[in-house]
Amino acid sequence: MLAKRIIPCLDVDKGRVVKGKQFQSIQDVADPVDLAIRYNKEGADELVFYDITASNEERNIFLDMVESVAATINIPFMVGGGIRTIEDINQVLHAGADKVSVNSAAITNPSLIEKAASKFGSQCIVLSIDAKEIEPGKWQVFQNGGRLNSGIDALEWAIKGEQLGAGELVINSIDVDGVKNGYNLTLTKAIADVVNIPIVASGGAGSLEHFQQVLRNNIADAALAASVFHYEQIKISTLKNYLAQQKIPVRSVV
Numbered sequence: 001m002l003a004k005r006i007i008p009c010l011d012v013d014k015g016r017v018v019k020g021k022q023f024q025s026i027q028d029v030a031d032p033v034d035l036a037i038r039y040n041k042e043g044a045d046e047l048v049f050y051d052i053t054a055s056n057e058e059r060n061i062f063l064d065m066v067e068s069v070a071a072t073i074n075i076p077f078m079v080g081g082g083i084r085t086i087e088d089i090n091q092v093l094h095a096g097a098d099k100v101s102v103n104s105a106a107i108t109n110p111s112l113i114e115k116a117a118s119k120f121g122s123q124c125i126v127l128s129i130d131a132k133e134i135e136p137g138k139w140q141v142f143q144n145g146g147r148l149n150s151g152i153d154a155l156e157w158a159i160k161g162e163q164l165g166a167g168e169l170v171i172n173s174i175d176v177d178g179v180k181n182g183y184n185l186t187l188t189k190a191i192a193d194v195v196n197i198p199i200v201a202s203g204g205a206g207s208l209e210h211f212q213q214v215l216r217n218n219i220a221d222a223a224l225a226a227s228v229f230h231y232e233q234i235k236i237s238t239l240k241n242y243l244a245q246q247k248i249p250v251r252s253v254v
Contacts, residue, residue, distance in 0.1 A: 003249045004215045005045035005222035006236055007200060008229045010035055012081075013053050015065060017230065030230065033068050039229070040073040042236040043253030047073060048170075048224060050101070051081030053145065063095045070096020080128055084109075089116050093124065101170060103128040104143035107150050107157075110164060117165025125168075126200075127161035129154055131187060132174040139187055146174050158191045169195065170224065173203040178227060180206025183214040192219055200224050208234065208242045215248050 010017045010032050017030045032049065039047055049069055051062060066079050079092050080101025089100045100120075106112050106127060117125045130146050131139040131154040139154035158169055171191055173184035183201045192199050198221040201214045205225035214220045228234040237253045244250055 001249050002221070003045075003251045004220075004243065005200075006043075006211070006239060006250065007046045007048055007078075007222055007224040008035070008039045008044050008236075009048040009050065009202070009224050009226045010069070011050050011226060012062070012065065013051075015062065032065060033072055035230065036069045037072050039236070040075055043240060043251075044075060044236055045222070045251055046076040046078060048078045048080070048101070049097075050079075053081075057082075063091060066092060066095040066097060078126060080126070084112075086112070086115055086119060089120060089125075093120065099124050099126050099168070101126040101128040103130065106161070107141060107143050107152065110160065113161060113164040113166050117167070122165050122167035125166050126170055127158075127166035127168075128170040128172060129157060129161075129191075130172045130174055133187070137186075137190075139190075142174060154187070155191055155194055158195050162195045162197050166197065168198045168200065170200040170202055171220075176204030177202075179204055180228065182206065182210040183220075183223070185213060185219060188214060189217075189219045198222065205234075208239060211239060212243060212246050212248060215243065216246075 012032050017032050070077055076098045078099040078101055079097040083102055084105040092100050130142045132142055134140050141150045141152040141154050141157050143150050171188050173187050176184050183204045188201045200222040201220035202224040205228050211223050214223055240250045240253050
């Protein structure tokens, strides 16, 4: 069985790492380079950098910040936010990213996924899905940092994303984001059941048990979290030791 991945997430706004709840009430946390260095040392398997206002502000991602973070780490690095074209993807990869996450632009122009996967390889292209429950058991995809409902069914979009060539999915549950009551297991499992590519669960981590729940039973291949790591409520080494005790395969902390 492949090792499950633990992925800290840096939500960046105006050059600073920030965090909110349900995509609202954004608060300043730290410098992204400082956090990147810390997570690299602590044994994170990957690192994610989201420029959370780039799409809504219709601007390009801050490439200098991407370069600064990439230069400080030696683990896989995924970057997203404000990526609208093949050239944007090319620039982010050249700035040091290993993977590029597309979200809003892919909703508007699904062929972006197909063209990017063809040019750079599916392993580089991640489809990030911000989903919100609009009625029991039915989720729709939101764009522009969770501000705009696309009206697209989340499960159907996940299937299409895989068909277009995305190599991985990040499932962000807006309903539980930052609340720390646990990942949205129902949503994540529903998508896992209809696709064959790796799934990264995002939103809601608050305890060691929450990671264990989402990484068991073929639900998610990786767990992404932010505030519990940023504020050191959970140490990555402690988490990995706990998961290993629970018989969940993880890479050891060096």
